[in-house]
Structure formats: structure tokens, C-alpha cells
Amino acid sequence: RVDHPDDFSEALSGARREAKAAFGDDRVLVEKYVDKPRHIEVQVFGDNFGNAVHLFERDCSAQRRHQKVIEEAPAPGMTPALRKAMTEAAVKAAKAISYSGAGTIEFIVDASQGLKADRFWFMEMNTRLQVEHPVTEMVTGIDLVEWQLRVASGEKLPSAQAEIQLAGHAFEARIYAEDATRGFLPATGTLHHLKFPDAAPAHAAMRIETGVRAGDAISPFYDPMIAKLVVHGKDRAAALAALRKALAETEVAGSTVNTAFLAALAADADFAAGDVDTGLIGRHQDELVAVAPPNGEIIAAAALGASGAGAQTPTSDPWSALAGYAHFHTVERRTRLRYGEEAILARISMRPDGRFHVALEAPYEEVNSHDLRTTPRLARWPGHVTVFEGAAGYNFAVPDPLAKADEAAAASGSLRAPMPGLVKLVRAGSGDAVVKGQPLLILEAMKMEHTIAAPHDGVIAEIVAEGAQVSDGTVLVRFEEPQT
Secondary structure, eight states: OOOSGGGHHHHHHHHHHHHHHHHSOOOOOOOOOOSSEEEEEEEEEEOTTSOEEEEEEEEEEEEETTEEEEEEESOTTOOHHHHHHHHHHHHHHHHHTTOOEEEEEEEEEEOBTBOOTTSEEEEEEEOSOOTTHHHHHHHHOOOHHHHHHHHHTTOOOSSOGGGOOOOSEEEEEEEESEEGGGTSEEOOEEOSEEEOOSSOOTTOEEEEEESOOTTOEEOTTSOSEEEEEEEEESSHHHHHHHHHHHHHTOEEESSOOSHHHHHHHHHOHHHHTTOOOTTHHHHHHHHHHOOOOOOHHHHHHHHHHHHTTTOOOOOSOTTTTSTTOOSSSOOEEEEEEEETTEEEEEEEEEOTTSOEEEEEOTTSSSOEEEEESSOOSEEEETTEEEEEETTEEEEEEOOOTTSOOOOHHHHHTEEEOSSOEEEEEEOOOTTOEEOTTOEEEEEEETTEEEEEEOSSSEEEEEEOOTTOEEOTTOEEEEEOOOOO
16 A cells, blocks of 8 residues: 555565565556455355356455454345345356356455445455355355365256355454564464363354464464464354454463454454444554553462462372471462563462462562462463463563573664564665664565664664574664764
């Protein structure tokens, strides 16, 4: 998207690089920008006998960085007139090319004046089964993969158009390894803890589709989506409630994921009302990515998890079996945590009735005490503990008292990679004087380009080479020390 003529050249160069890398062809098209677009697509299916049908529509308007995050079927607010026009156009397109198999005709719909039958335009056709096909399967009861196999083996379409009916509403949420608070930057790491809901929410159906399991590593070489959470209810409100509950029961630790963002989006007033368009997330982004700081209960739980309190080793010694027992005074454990840049000190003691007493000290102005009989949902992993509150996961680092801390002064004179990726383009060299905000290089990660800009004015001493593959935290640029 280009909003000002002065930005056109830079945007064109970026689009050409992406196109050349992906398709080997850097030619681009310039198109009119629609102010309030809806992304609505129609699932079609054809066979080798000239037959083609549609399986209704999906709405994929909830997007960040022009990529889908929540899809649903049917489209909210869809009118009979628009559905008839769009599905007929999609089937006509499929028949025009004698299409065989599953395909999706994607449209841009101008929703600035409501959904009207003369305000939609063809965007593209995806000649494959799409990521979001489960929502169509949920509302039609049709197994699209089975249909693919039947048509490929020479059979006719299993159902005629009149036999395909809509039932209920379905949502699919894409769980990505990414940091929503940092502009949805892709994240890496090891999935030390991975837990999905054990059962579907009441009065709903659910399916989890994933290719990962606990212990797997998330690398920078593939798309960051790690799972799809799909729910179905009798209507949109029921399906949305099921989606919120399922997200709140999903736990991932070891890599930053977008479950809290997805839950915030599912709770957004406009989204809940069905007032969606591709700009919704951008308009509400600050509120959607905001994460409330951990409260005292969460910090206390993290301290308990980090200290191992309550995790007794089986023993036949009656004295050792008494957790927290001491002859003359209560045994107290001191546990240090770090949440972001904040250092936390906790003092943990166990009472005779088995409850834990957690006193939180600096940097708090006064001591807060929390009596906990059991710890809430949490996961321990190397050097960390994650406490889950709803769909949010609060990651606390557990400092190693024997490890030396990094020198803070060293970081101020360097610029590090915010994620692993490929250095696609370098725009400055050693000895160059740069100003704050000046683009220095382009980092490509998981199919997206990210501009790395100068954090302050200075002179470059060293800069990473173009074409280098870097990991998260790698020093990209070193600045010369300021002259005194």
C-alpha cells in the first residue's frame, strides 16, 4: 500500500524483490486501493465431466500484515443477493476453465456502503485446498479431501448443488509463532510445553490441526503457523464463544505465540458484531496486542514454579517428607525472577496446613502476600517458567546465579537482529554517518521483509554482510564510540 507519491519508489523496489524471490519474475501490477475491503472467497469444486459446484463462502477479512489470522463461514452480514451473485460468478469461472478438484475463487468486496451485489471484484483463484478449508467442512459436513481423492480417481462429484446445505457457523484461528507486541515479528524457539483443549466446549464441535508436538523446534525457514484451532456452533455467537474458550485453554511455552492476540480479537466489539474488514486489526492494533502486566497472583505462581515449592521427592524419611519443616522457625526460600527488564524477588514459606506464603519485594513499594494452596496453570522450561492466565502466557526468566550478566553498556553500541533471518539488502557501509530512523538493511524472515533502522545518530564501525543468515540476537551493526 502506498499513501504518498514519495513512498512509491521504495514500495515498488520491495515488491519486486519479493516477487523475484518467490516467482522468479519481478513484474508488478498497480491497482486501486479500496478503503473498506472485505476478503470473501467462494469454495468451488469441479470434476472431469464438466460439473462444478460451490460450497458457499468464507470470510477471511481478519488479517494482519495482509495475512489471514481468523477465518469464518459463512460470511457475517452476507445478503442472499450478494451470495447468489458471488457463488454464480465463482462457479462460472470454474466451468470456464474446466476446473477439476478443489479451488477457491477470492474476491475483494467493498463494504463501505454495506454488502451489495454490484460491489465485488475478482482477485485470484487458488487452485488447491486452502489452509482455511476446515471451516467449510464444518458448515457443510463435506470432507473436501475425500472429494479430492474421488475426483482424482475419475469419479463424478459426490453431491449436486442442491444437496449442499449450510448448517451453523465455524471459525478457524491460526496459531502463529510470532510476537504481536513487536509488529507480529516471527518467533523461533523450542516448544517445551504444548497443550490444546482436551475436549470441545459445550454445545460445540472442535478440531485441532497441527504438525508439531512438544519438544519440536520452530525454525526461521518455514511459515510461522504451528496450528489451526477450528470450532463450530449452532450460530455465530455460539461459535465465537467456543473459540474464546478454546483459546483460553491453549498453552504454549518456549516460543512466543499469538494466542492472547487471537483471544483479544475474538473479544473485540466490532469483530463480535461482524463488522469486519481487512483494516480492522490495523485500526485496533494497540488495544489488541496490549498485554496487562502480571498481577501479584501470577508473579507468586511463577515464583512457586521457579522454586520447585510443592514438588516433593518421594521419601521414606518422615522428616524429609515434611515440606518446609524446621525445628525453631519457618523455612524460607528466596527466589529471583525477571519479567522483561523487571527484577523480582520473592520469599516463599510453607505453612503447617500445606499452604504457601509468597511475599513479593523490590521493585514493589510495599510487600504483597499471597496464600496459595495450589499453583495455577504453569510450565517450567530451561531457565524459565510460564504462567498461563486465559489465553495469555506470562514468561518469567529464572536467572542463573552462577552465570555472568551481559554488560548493558555493550548493547548500547550495537544493533542486534530482532529475529533470525536472511540479510536481503544492506544500505549502509562502514564509516557512514547515519541518523536515527534511517533504514540500514532489510532482513527477510518467514516470507516477509523487515526494515532495520538506526536506533540513534552515529557512525557505523561494522555492518553485517549482504546475504548473511543470522540468528536472533546476532549483532548486525556496531557503532563507533562517540568522541569525548
